[in-house]
Amino acid sequence: MTGPSVTNPSETNPAGVNPAGANPSSTPPSVADTVDRSCARTRSWICDAVRVIEADANRSADTHLLRYPLPPEWGIDLYLKDESTHPTGSLKHRLARSLFLHAICNGWVVEDTPVIEASSGSTAVSEAYFAKLLGLPFIAVMPRSTSEEKIALIEWHGGTCHFVDEPSAIYDESRRLAASMDGHFMDQFTHAEGATDWRGNNNIAESIFEQMALERYPEPAWIVAGAGTGGTSATLGRYIRYRRYGTRLAVVDPQHSVFFEAWRDGAPHRTSDRGSLIEGIGRPRVEPSFVGQAIDRMIKVDDAASIATIRSAEQVLGRRVGGSTGTNLWGVFGLVAQMRQRGEHGSIVTLLCDGGERYAPTYYNDEWVAAQGLCLEEPLRVLERFHRTGEWA
Template identity: 45%
Template structure:
């Protein structure tokens, strides 16, 4: 058996992640959370990484011994390091900022190498100079298997997700219409997706970073397909944090801010459905859950330092569930 055949076998999809019923005070509307924290590396980025590796192997860009390189941080780096180790490949990730052992620890535990670069936007050129295969999650944004799995579990009327690379909303939007489903994107403060979609400007840029890890971008990325999105909902950062805290209150999951972003938009969508006299099922994605979020999104001192009035938003949310 060739290395590429063995690699593709190792990149096969795992068991489906679970759906969690979430309370919502809208008669006739059911809200479900698709819990991507159940992935082996604990986040939706696991699907992204598998898709990127699979496409690179199919295209012959990654072969036995190829050094795999990326410019990113957080969950994406951990997921990619996990797959690189599974395939026996060297992995190097270039992260923005000064050297931070805490940020590097999870990747290094999986056998990967972390390099830090300033200014932040220099990480892409630095990654390309390393050699090997540059995964380029924003440039390639390979479609993954979430839609196939989700629609085999349930036939929702709406699916709500955030947008980082844009691959998830594009993956869902490409097939949602076949199942009578529509796709909504939840977008945090400073992100380019909501204004770009609203104004129909495909290269819109804010030039400002998102404070919500995993979603929002300072520019509309190539992987984002506005033609496959039915609605984009702007979500204030304080509301994203409140949403994360509410999910933890209800489910016990210490989710990240991106899950809160999607929940706020999902509850907003449920209210719109009630106003229109509609019923149906809404699915909102849980992007990740990890104890490290307890020191950020779930911590009052952290929120206060960011100038976020989370209490008011959380009170508002509690009235909806």
């Protein structure tokens, strides 16, 4: 006896879709299937987010390595790595890109994740840029005393500013906000040294050595940088050792920052009750990303010296630079004088961290400088003598 014929559903409905009004399968999708589909959507967003960030980098040429004119008879060549040419105008653009890639690839940031950062400066500007690029909400937690110019710049890049009355509260408030919004606290001060691939991948160290390859002294005697998070100095110091270069790393530290004293005294828990006047570098505590063992020398620089140096550099370079560049150059000039005294020839590379336009109301404003109790006359005399004779006080 022949039984009833059985139709293979795939023959009449190849796509496997239930016809309208048909009963669904008696076997519901498993929990594992549901989770897997959710993960697939997340993975798709992550892949596209990484592509967007990498495409942004691919659209940008590498930053320039500029010559700072010193008398040729000194036998010392000085270069500035001009980080002001990044889309957001500062060295922090590199950090923000690395932090976003780090957070995305770790699964901490996915589609629609609010991103929170404790910053009122260039890092917040750069992170706001990348958040906007990815369609993510970005909130910068900052002291209520933050200048209107900085607030406007962060907001122009799509960020929102969240204010606290006590500057030291920015970290706890960032964590609270992230928890309450199911967001991610980027925490630049903790993750800066780990987010950057210090072995290469076109980091700032690899870029410097590649650009120096055809110069008179291709392997610098010194690279000089400041420390804010500590991430840049950690990348430079590690890369130098990894590539077995003889280059030494000097880190400059501004007045009221504790990095220098903590490094000198071996006191990693050193703190201060006030922050640095020089934006982007210096901290009232030793941040987790600061790797002192990768540093060969540290140099303390007064605020008046940093500001006097950017005033002097404007005359030499024909452009304004930020305060941290002044701190870098003050440290460089002392090393140049020392090399000359020893009869050494070679090259030194430092960082032009950002342009000076955003500091017109502060470092380039005589009234503001006087209100900080700073006098620039003595450091300007030191700088004039150095450029004339190569001697350093």
